[in-house]
Amino acid sequence: MEIKTVGVVGCGQMGGGIVEVIAKAGYPVITREINQELLDKGLAHIRKSMDKAVQRGKLSPEDRDAAWSRIYGTLDLADFAQADFVIEAIIERMDLKQAVFGDLSNICPPTTIFASNTSSLNLAEVAATSDRPDRFLGTHFFNPAPVMPLVEIVRALATSDKTLATGQAFVISLGKKPILAKDSPGFVVNRLLIPYLIDAIRVFEHGLASRDDIDKGMKLGAGHPMGPLELCDYIGLDTMLYVADVLYEELGDAWLKAPPLLRRMVAAGYLGRKSGRGFYDYNKS
Numbered sequence: 001m002e003i004k005t006v007g008v009v010g011c012g013q014m015g016g017g018i019v020e021v022i023a024k025a026g027y028p029v030i031t032r033e034i035n036q037e038l039l040d041k042g043l044a045h046i047r048k049s050m051d052k053a054v055q056r057g058k059l060s061p062e063d064r065d066a067a068w069s070r071i072y073g074t075l076d077l078a079d080f081a082q083a084d085f086v087i088e089a090i091i092e093r094m095d096l097k098q099a100v101f102g103d104l105s106n107i108c109p110p111t112t113i114f115a116s117n118t119s120s121l122n123l124a125e126v127a128a129t130s131d132r133p134d135r136f137l138g139t140h141f142f143n144p145a146p147v148m149p150l151v152e153i154v155r156a157l158a159t160s161d162k163t164l165a166t167g168q169a170f171v172i173s174l175g176k177k178p179i180l181a182k183d184s185p186g187f188v189v190n191r192l193l194i195p196y197l198i199d200a201i202r203v204f205e206h207g208l209a210s211r212d213d214i215d216k217g218m219k220l221g222a223g224h225p226m227g228p229l230e231l232c233d234y235i236g237l238d239t240m241l242y243v244a245d246v247l248y249e250e251l252g253d254a255w256l257k258a259p260p261l262l263r264r265m266v267a268a269g270y271l272g273r274k275s276g277r278g279f280y281d282y283n284k285s
């Protein structure tokens, strides 16, 4: 199936990054936000990211201008009627995602493929309000989307072989590297990564080593580019807690239970880099 136009619902951290990747790959892309202020903010963020790529010599000014001209921002989901492939990247809430796919089912032609960027929700349930569970899959990009090469292609129970193949080919055409995963808690990467990060928090919480030594240990001893506590701050402690709770709820392993310290840090607003404080203090110069 030929994909000519792409839609991305939500222009936040992930949606904006995905829009940038798609526009740079040569596709016209429509993105929708819930109000003008958020749409302007999302588009400005994409423009800034492209400008930075130009400054770093990774993108020519001509290619930036061409990519920028392919992006169309809207508040009206009806504009997605012309999209052949729609990626939903709104906040991680089942009811809101289901509402989007219910609405899109009445707007898009039956041939349009629907994809969700969910990190942790049950994909079969997200797809349940759409009229096309066979043409529905997960495309899980990683943060920041313009930089990270991986996309997990997630097969829900009803996803057809053809949809999966189209999704895979599309992601490759974006210059990304796909891996295949079944619709299961955390897919592949978060299923392996989140338990490790939770354990690092536990090691810190129990005073088995200092914050700096935990991070130094995994960087120097395991060759990781970032220590686990630094990585928790980068991901966002609220996101970490959310995914940990989903893994624990679905898999039931006590080892996956979020450490009390993580829950308290989130309650106190220590969300990591985005709030200025997490395991590290980002307000210090």
Ligand SMILES: NC(=O)c1ccc[n+]([C@@H]2O[C@H](COP(=O)([O-])OP(=O)(O)OC[C@H]3O[C@@H](n4cnc5c(N)ncnc54)[C@H](O)[C@@H]3O)[C@@H](O)[C@H]2O)c1
Pocket (backbone or CB within 6 Å): 009, 010, 011, 012, 013, 014, 015, 032, 033, 034, 038, 089, 090, 091, 092, 093, 096, 100, 117, 118, 119, 120, 140, 141, 142, 143, 235, 239
């Ligand atoms: N942050 C990450 O590291 C990461 C990584 C991979 C996947 N994800 C997943 O990507 C999705 C988006 O996460 P994010 O970090 O970009 O969140 P975000 O809060 O930065 O962005 C979500 C955006 O969706 C918008 N939105 C909400 N309802 C909408 C609707 N009905 N129509 C259009 N826009 C709507 C919000 O206004 C917001 O701007 C989530 O499913 C999340 O689990 C996040």
